[in-house]
Amino acid sequence: MIDYERVISRRAREIKPSGIRRFFDIAGTMEGVISLGVGEPDFRTPYRVRKAGIRSLELANTRYTANRGLESLRREIASYNKRRYKIDYDPASEVLVTVGGSEAIDIVLRAIINPGDEVIIPTPSYVCYEPMTSLAGGAAVSVNTRLEDGFKLTAEQLRAAISERTKALILPYPSNPTGAILDLADIEAIRDVLSGTDIIVIADEIYAELTFGREHISVASIPDMRERTVVVSGFSKAFSMTGWRLGYALGPEPLIREITKIHQYAIMCAPTTSQHAAIEALRSCDGDVLEMVREYDMRRRLMVKGFNDLGLECLEPRGAFYAFPSIKSTGLTSEEFCERLLYSKKVALVPGVAFGESGEGYVRASYCYSLMHIKEALRRIREFLSEL
């Protein structure tokens, strides 16, 4: 009989399963739950985009595309990013279409990490950076960002985290789960720290379109940052296209060339139908995105005020679609809070600790839900708090 324990690689085994798996399992199976727990938009993919996907199937455009992605899509990606974020990439050599932003993060890390190289990861943040770093043979160096800094990585924290082995810095802003975004001065301060080093920045800007109050500033748009930055983005969040699995990486040619090699062997090419649909998204959906942002903004205001009125201090999220209120006043851990809330009021939130130790004391509430849904969830949370 096969001893699977011995079959599984050390690296795979060492990936920590999420500590709150149990909570997820309960939340997933309980009846009558009202959830604020998902990280995906409730909007449908814009009709024109779905139509473009269907049309491509009717025309039997179902073969592999170029490894890098359809040339027409790469051109659209380049012009879209130039138009919206003032970053300029050559579609022929500096754009790679990937299977979601996730694949891009994975293969960028694999393309640059040597055994023992360190990757600095501000937390609380999306959960894939650390395991992807480990799988690539690197060592994740978490930096705990703080509420008082608006959950932004500060220059001092970055300076303190850099060692001789630092290979890369992940900049996951707009942030899942905190909603923090970087201002011009924040990026300039980071640039100054990195100046003169060979540290590569992986800017996960998947939520770029979803900012409130001001346009997103791409890390690569700041002078001197382009040469060290790979921008990771995609279609899931802005165009409500999660299931299409399509993202991209933008970066200097020598980096994209090597990253593409890995993509070529691991993936071949991103899904063809999705690529055809994505062209339509970039060409004609500014209005749809604006409409969605406006709707998120209303929900955001309602949710943030709701939590603050409940006495759960909540920083104003300026991007993405999450609120990250503090539950420290309850004296519960984030997992206890979420589990008890789930059992007693059937509301599903995500414990902050899922996003790193520095997320302890917070919970993540997504506002990818209708206003009435959010209202009802807040009402139940109020009841829950009054019974504590």
Place this chain on the structure above:
Amino acid sequence: MNKDLLKLLESSARMSCEDMACALGTSRDEVERELGELERSGVIRGYKAIIDGDAIDGEAVSAIIELKVTPKAGLGFEDVAERIASYPYVESVSLMSGVCDLLVTVRGKSFKEVCTFVAEELAVIDGVTSTATQFIMKKYKEYGVPLFGDADDGRGRISL
């Protein structure tokens, strides 16, 4: 703000003024003032729930009736249209381009009730020259809201 407020009301008219103010980033007083203005000026004509009639009363029927009407001098179709609109059975009256002049939707307790209404009330109105009644067999969408499927949108409960 006017446009945003109307949009918000169209999607969820049950929200309190305070919540709408919060969502729109304005004050409750401002929302109440705007609402008052919109109501007074006739932009907002009322607040209704979107009800799937079939779900509560399986016997009730709706019909679409195409009317041909001889317009009256100086009044056009107004006189007849307003007269038809005054019947409680009538849910909507629209002046149309194309083959018919007025399109009327009616809802009654039974097939017979609607037939009687058309034959004895609508068809005999002075100026109405013909009626073509089509009964609605099933509604799939009303006021932009689908009347089929459940509320589950296929997303899970939790994803990171």
